[in-house]
Amino acid sequence: MDKKNTTIGVILLLAGIAGLFYSAKQQASRPVPPPAATASSTPASVAPAAAGTATPAQAVADVPPPANAAFASIAKAPAAGTVTTLSNDVIAVNFTSDGGSIRDIALKHFPATLGGHTPIVLNELHADPMLGFVDLPGLDRRTPYELVSATATEVVYRATFNHAIEVTRRYTLTAPGDKSNDPYQIRHETTFRNLTAAPAAFPRFELSLGTAAPVDEHDLGTQLTSGHSNGEDHTFTARNKLEASGGFLGMGAHGEQSSITAPGPIVWASTTNRFFATILTPDEPAAGTVTRRVKIFPDQPDTNHNAFGLAEATQFDLKTLPAHGTAKVGLNFYAGPKEYSRLSQSDYFKANQDKVMQFGFFKWFSQLLLVLMTWMHHLVPNWGVAIILTTLSLKIVFLPLTLKASKSMKRMAKLAPEMTALREKFKDNPAKQQTALMELYKAHKINPLGGCIPMLLPLPFFFGFFQMLQGTSELRFAPFLWVHDLAATDTVTHLFGFPINVLPILFTAVTFVQMHITPTPNMDNAQAKMMKFMPLIFLVFYYSMPAALSLYSAVNGLFTIGQQIIINRMKDDGDPIHAAPAAGPGGKPIKNVTPPKKK
CATH class of the missing domain: 2.70.98.90 (Beta-galactosidase; Chain A, domain 5)
Structure with a gap:
């Protein structure tokens, strides 16, 4: 995954999330009318009168x-x-x-x-x-x-x-x-x-x-x-x-x-x-x-x-x-x-x-997730557990694609020195640089877009899950561990008047770990710095969102970390990266592309 694809992926991710949260953030600044000070705490009775009376x-x-x-x-x-x-x-x-x-x-x-x-x-x-x-x-x-x-x-x-x-x-x-x-x-x-x-x-x-x-x-x-x-x-x-x-x-x-x-x-x-x-x-x-x-x-x-x-x-x-x-x-x-x-x-x-559910553009994903989650709830009657089982099911279904994409990223990581050398060699000629990189990928049978799949694949399900949460009555007042209501924030206490929401903080920590163990080949310093701030951006977005969304994302991140640890320990990366010589424009082999070490 070259830096252009990385940038495009990050921009798409941020644009999608910003679009989803924009209207909610606009409304958040509007004051909600307070309850009357004289409001009685005695509940209204709805016990029916005698039938027909x-x-x-x-x-x-x-x-x-x-x-x-x-x-x-x-x-x-x-x-x-x-x-x-x-x-x-x-x-x-x-x-x-x-x-x-x-x-x-x-x-x-x-x-x-x-x-x-x-x-x-x-x-x-x-x-x-x-x-x-x-x-x-x-x-x-x-x-x-x-x-x-x-x-x-x-x-x-x-x-x-x-x-x-x-x-x-x-x-x-x-x-x-x-x-x-x-x-x-x-x-x-x-x-x-x-x-x-x-x-x-x-x-x-x-x-x-x-x-x-x-x-x-x-x-x-x-x-x-x-x-x-x-x-x-x-x-x-x-x-x-x-x-x-x-x-x-x-x-x-x-x-x-x-x-x-x-x-x-x-x-x-x-x-x-x-x-x-x-x-x-x-x-x-x-x-x-x-x-x-x-x-x-x-x-x-x-x-x-x-x-x-x-x-x-x-x-x-x-x-x-x-x-x-x-x-x-x-x-x-x-x-x-x-x-x-x-x-x-x-x-x-x-x-x-x-x-009337109004699932929007991602309705197929929302419906699939809701049906699957409801079925899981029939097996284990807790909506938090149902979310975890639904997330695990999706990870298993997409595991073959994830493995293939991760292997591609590992092979790209091994090619990083050659790719750096090509960029240095053709830094004044972007067209030749791109041609040389593509021939290098072809020689080593690597798809430069293959590494984007793990990042892009969950997005429709994330957006579908977010949209589903906007109007799913099943999650209203649904408890899970310390969470009293999965359709609201999981505030456990207040510190100087500021709510402490555990799940968004947990998701942020999971994201930091996930980024640390995931290969990021060919990422320049500017992109690396931008990616370091991504968990903090997510923290801001998630902090006022329903706990169910943070639970889904945190569990998805934990399963992804587990997958990545297993993948990192796998030795089967395909053919060695030196199976074919790197080629420059015109198909000619590139010699001595790796800069000598400084003494």
């Missing part, structure tokens, strides 16, 4: 503040109707007669806080009720609905629009043990019935998917996105797309936008934060979507980007209703974790809803 809203108002303390200061409009709670094995859904919609959904298997027992609640800010009509005069989120019926798995509401159209809203949960639908998915139907003897038109309406908000006070909100699909293409809009931006050197600059509208057909629409998603899948393609920023921290200035959440609504059009005629809008509504293994199940999700 309507609970007065006044009683609900006496429930303590939500478990997510960062959101406890949010002003919530008091409910005027009644709340009915239905639940199954995985979710507890609070339905409200205000708008005949879903107030919020508790995910029973996902605690709101590390070590806590209270479930996290989706749409707990109540900025927009889920599946509620948005800004439709006469039929909006405040319109009182009559509770028609409620059973263990179904609730039905009814209201009248303009004294002419009866609107009936039916919600059905997946019962425990029912395999016909995913347990996180709610079936919904809204039926419109014309009460008059004349045709009646119903205006275009929007159904809300709720408001996506950061999962806790440490979440910077960089993963708040809305999305939609027309069945072939998938488009996602991040919260910062609605914010004013100066762009990059003026390119891509845009002002603040109140909303972003996307035309149909819409096969599904979604809102997501880092770990959880809501997905609306209509029976028939919808007419469009509208994405809006929603102020979730009223006491914070508008200049604070993290004072806003992200809301999306799906637009529907109805044909004119004939006299006494009816029309129906049916859909499935998923509210749960961003789990690739779940969302990729074709039995329940038939329109590629797994795209």
Whole structure:
């Protein structure tokens, strides 16, 4: 590997890592709204009421503040109707007669806080009720609905629009043990019935998917996105797309936008934060979507980007209703974790809803790693061990290529004196120098690019793993040894207010050792100095990243060190380097290319 290839490899590595971390570093400087000083530490109860029982809203108002303390200061409009709670094995859904919609959904298997027992609640800010009509005069989120019926798995509401159209809203949960639908998915139907003897038109309406908000006070909100699909293409809009931006050197600059509208057909629409998603899948393609920023921290200035959440609504059009005629809008509504293994199940999700994982350009590597890691977790139920076993599996798969590349680097190291002499001999003629080097490589059957493989081969998997970590709910609050949460930093203590994160420091030490024992033939002083700083650069990048990423990289480095020690002890390097004479331009042998030793 000559110095040009070394430089290119290092630049590619740094450019790739810088690209991944750029947006996160930009967001890191933005202040996160603090929790209210008066926030109660008493967790909110999500225990369901008796199935089919309507609970007065006044009683609900006496429930303590939500478990997510960062959101406890949010002003919530008091409910005027009644709340009915239905639940199954995985979710507890609070339905409200205000708008005949879903107030919020508790995910029973996902605690709101590390070590806590209270479930996290989706749409707990109540900025927009889920599946509620948005800004439709006469039929909006405040319109009182009559509770028609409620059973263990179904609730039905009814209201009248303009004294002419009866609107009936039916919600059905997946019962425990029912395999016909995913347990996180709610079936919904809204039926419109014309009460008059004349045709009646119903205006275009929007159904809300709720408001996506950061999962806790440490979440910077960089993963708040809305999305939609027309069945072939998938488009996602991040919260910062609605914010004013100066762009990059003026390119891509845009002002603040109140909303972003996307035309149909819409096969599904979604809102997501880092770990959880809501997905609306209509029976028939919808007419469009509208994405809006929603102020979730009223006491914070508008200049604070993290004072806003992200809301999306799906637009529907109805044909004119004939006299006494009816029309129906049916859909499935998923509210749960961003789990690739779940969302990729074709039995329940038939329109590629797994795209909400947003694995990006390296999605194939992300999916492969996640599937392999999940399989390992089934064998050993610890996500840290699963990461180690996944890393070991990859090292074994690529071992033949690594051995071949390492042998090439060892042979190049033995040719270093001849290569140095050629550069000195043709230092004033770069073209002849390059030709002489290539003929030297050819004579000794060495591929000058062969040594780059060990450095470049892991990069797609590294980028895929990094991207996977941005939205994999499986790793949230997953412990490993001293690590309490693999999806966060592994801070063990603070020194003068500075967090001490062990895994990034361990990875840095491993990188130093790895560089020390790995052959670096033909590297000049400038390149050598640059490489010495690489571990420190990695330390800066990794220090605020999830512990799982540092664990993967540190374990990968340890396995690489083990491989390199074995390779360094191997004597089979192929033919001796003097099997063929070095040749200069024109194929003539080069004589006395090695400078004599100074006396």
